Amino acid sequence: MAMLFRGYEIILQGRDPRDAIDISSRACGVCGGVHSSVSSQALDMAFGVQTPPMGVTVRNLGAGAEMLYDHPIHLGLLAGPDYSTALVSVTNPEIVRKAENTSAPHAHVHGYKTIKDIMDAMDPLTGAIYLEAIEFTRLGRARCATTCSASTRTRRRWCRVA
Amino acid sequence: MDGRDPFAAVGMRSKVVELPQANNAMRLGPLEKIYLIWMVGGSCDGCTIAVTGATNPRVEHLLAGIVPGLPKLELIHTVTSVESGPEWVHNLFMAERGELDAPFVVTWEGSMFDETRSGDGYFMGLGEDPETGRTITSAEWMRRLAPKAAAVIAIGTCATWGGIPAAEGNPTGSMAVMDYLGKDYRSAFGVPVVNVPGCSPIGDNYMETAAAVLLFLQGLAPLPEFDELGRPAWLFGETVHRHCPKRRLLRRRRLRRVLRGQGVLGRARLLGARGPVQHRRARHPQRDGWLHADGGHLHRVHDAGLPRQVLAYSAPPGSFISSRHTSRNGRVHPQDAHRHNGGQEPERPLGRQRGPIGLGAQHAAEGCSEAPPQGLPRLPALQDRALSSCSPVA
C-alpha cells in the first residue's frame, strides 16, 4: 500500500565514500546493520584492502548480534501477529478450528501442545511469544549497539594496530 | 468477516485484542484512552524499532493501559497495526472527520516530502481516496490531520531536522515536520510540535516525552518545558560529552598530550565524534535506540543542522572550540552555540566531505608508488591503510 522513494542513491553520489556506511544503513530500520556491514565490505573492495582476521571475527560477532535482535523482531512483532488466533479467528475461523485438533511437533521442546497454543502465544500484546520477543529484542539490541558499531569500523580500528 | 462491518476497523481492534488487564480503576484523568496515530514519511522504521526498546514505561504496558495515570493507547501504526489496506486508512478518515471516540496524537516518523517535486507520481503514498481512487500522499495526511491532533510529536532526526533524506543532494525536497507545519503551529490542545531527535532516537526519550504530553492532556501535569528547538528541555539540555566516562581523561593535561600523540583525539574528531556538541543523554546501550547507536560515545546525528552536514567523517562545525568548553562544564558555551544549532549553514563549506569516489581505489590499484594526486581530499585513515596494505594485497 505504501510506496516510498527517498533517493539515497542520489544522495550518496559525490560523497566521501565512507559516508556510505552510515547512510546506506538508514535504508531500513529493521536490518540496517547488514547494510552498513556490506557497505564497509564494498569499501574494502574499492580501496583494495584486506580485513585482518580479528576484524572478520568482530564483523561476524556483529552480524550474529544483529540476527539475535532481528529475528525476534520479525517473527514476534512484525509477522507473528498475522498468524495469531486473535487475527486468524476473524479472517479464517475454520483454520483456528483445524489448529485446535492439530498437535504441534516437538512439543516436548517448546511446551506448546497444539498449533492453536502456538497461535495463542503469538497474540499481540497478550501472547507469551509476543511478549518474550519484545524482551529479547531489547537484549539483542544492547548487544548490537556494542558490537555492530565495532564491526562496521574494524578497518579503522585496525589501522592503528596493523 | 462473517457479517461484520468491514470498515469498523477501530471497533474490530478492540474486539480482537481483549486485554484482561485494562482496568478503569487506575484512571486518574478525563481520558480513558487516546489514539496514537503513527505516521511515516521518508522513514526507515528504525524509530519504531527504537521505541519498542523503551523500558520506562514499556510500550506494551502503555498499549495495555496499565501505566497509572496514563490513558490507554490505541495504536494506529503503519507497520504493526492489525488492520491493513482500506480498513487501516479508514481509521485516518475517521480521525480527520473527528469520529474517533477519543482525541488522537500524531507521531511522525521520517521526513516530510515536498510532493510538489514529484510530478505526476508521489514520493510516499499512504492509502487511496475511496471515491476517486487517487493515492493520498503521506504529506497530505499530515496537512489533514495536524489541525485536529491533540499533539504532533516528531520522532527521529528525519522528522525533526530532515535527517538523511534531506542530506545534500536531497532529491525529494525532504524537510522537517516543524518546517512543514510552520513554527507557529499549535495543536488542538495548544501544544507545539514536539521534537524527539536522534537516529535512531533513544526509545526512552520518546516514551518519557510521550508520557509527559499524555499527562498534560490528562490535566495531571503542566505542559512540559521545551527548548528553542522544540525538544524536551530535561532530556536534551546537556551534551553527550557531559556523561562520557572518558571525559575526565581530557582534564588531565599529560594524558591529553598522550592521547593527542597517539592520534586518538584527532582520530575521534576525524571520525566525526560529536559528543562535545551533541545534546542528548548518553545512556545505557540497551535503551540506546537500535543498531545505529554507537553505544553512547560517537553519536553523530542527534543535533540540528544535520541535513547539510551528514558528513560522518568530518568534525562537526564548532567542535574544536566547544570541546574545550564542554570538557570543563559539560555545556556548550553560549558563544559557540550558534555554530551548531538552528540548522544554520556553516560559514564556510566543511572540508573533506566531497571526495570523488574511486580515486582512493584507483590510487591503491596503481601500486601506491607516488604521493596522492593533488586535489584528492585528504582521507588520512583510509589512505594510510590503503598505502600500508597495498603490498600484501597486490
Ligand code: SF4
Ligand atoms: S531518524 Fe533514523 S531511525 Fe528514524 S526513520 Fe529516520 S533514518 Fe530511520
